[in-house]
Amino acid sequence: MKVEIEIPKCCGVEAPVMVIMAPVMVVDDTGCGGVRQTLRWSFDGTRSFGSGRAIVSDVFSGGTDTTSASIEWALSELIRHPHIMKKVQKEVTEIAKGKSMITEDDIQDMPYLKAVLKETMRLHTPLPLLVPHEAMDDVEVMGYDLKKGTQVMINGWAIARDPTIWEDADMFKPERFLNSCVDFKGFHYELLPFGSGRRGCPGVQFAVSINELVLANLVYKYDFALPNGARAEELDMTELVGLVVRKKDPLLLVPAARF
Ligand code: HEM
Secondary structure, X not given: OEEEEEEEEEOOEEOOOOOOOOOXXXXXXXXXXXXXXXXXXEOOOOEOOOEHHHHHHHHHHHHOHHHHHHHHHHHHHHHHOHHHHHHHHHHHHHHHOOOOOOOHHHHOOOHHHHHHHHHHHHHOOOOOOOOOEEOOOOEEEOOEEEOOXXXXXXXXXXXXXXXXXXXXXXXXXXXXXXXXXXXXOOOOOOOOOXXXXXXXXXXXXXXXXXXXXXXXXXXXXXXXXXXXXXXXXXXXXXXXXXXXXXXXXXXXXXXXXOO
C-alpha cells in the first residue's frame, strides 16, 4: 500500500514534514513561491527520491529560533511586569522546595508559570503567519471561493490579539488563562501559535516542555535586572519582522543568584 504526501514549498525553503519520525524523504529543490513536490512514501520504508538531511534541517529550523524567541519574550514581559515576576518566582520556589533543579514533574504543579508562557505565546506569536498553506482542491471558506493551488496565510497574530475575543487584548495578563480551558495545541481556534490540524506543529509538546523547564529554572535561580540601572518601562519591545518574530534589540539582563 502506498501513500502520497504533498509538501508545499515556499521561497526555496523546504516546508517541514509532519511525519518526521516516519521514513519519509524530502527532495532538495530550488522551487520558489508555491511550487509543489510530491513525495512517495511506502509503508515498507523504501523511498523513491529525496534526502533525509532536509528533514533534520526542518526540525532544526522549526525548533530553534521559535523556542529561544519565546523565552526571550517571556523574560521581557516578566521584567516589564515585576509583580508577575514575583508571583511566578513564588510559585516555582514553593514547588521546588530547595532542590537544585526544577524537573518536568514539578512543572505540573505550576499553573501560573504555564499561564505566563501561554500569555507570552498569545501576545508574541513566534510564527505570526504560521507556515504557508495551499488549497489542495477548490474550496469555499466563509463565503470565499478558493481555487485549488491558492496559497493561504493564516494570521495567527491577529487572531491572538482580536479584541472581540480577548479582553484587554494587547495587555500581558497571564491570569486570563488560570480558570480557562483554552489551550494552544490546535483545538482552540482563538489561540493557534502552533497551528492546527494535520500540518500543525509536530514539536508542540517538546517545545512547551522545554520552554516551561527553561523559564522555571531561570526565574527560580536568578533575579534579573536591566543593565545600567535602566527602568523596566524603558525596555524596547519593538519586534523584528521575519518568519520568526524576535525582539529588535536582543534582551540584555544582569542575573543575580537568588540563593
Ligand atoms: C515555541 C516553539 C514553536 C512554535 C511557536 C512553533 C510553531 C509552528 C507553527 C505555527 C507551525 C505551522 C503550523 C501550521 O501552519 O498549521 C509549525 C510547524 C512545524 N514545526 Fe513548529 N513550532 C515550535 C517548535 C518546534 C519544535 C521544537 C520543532 C521540532 C523539534 C518544530 C518542528 C516543526 C515542524 C517539522 C513543522 C512543520 C509541520 C508540517 O509542515 O507539517 N517546531 N511550528
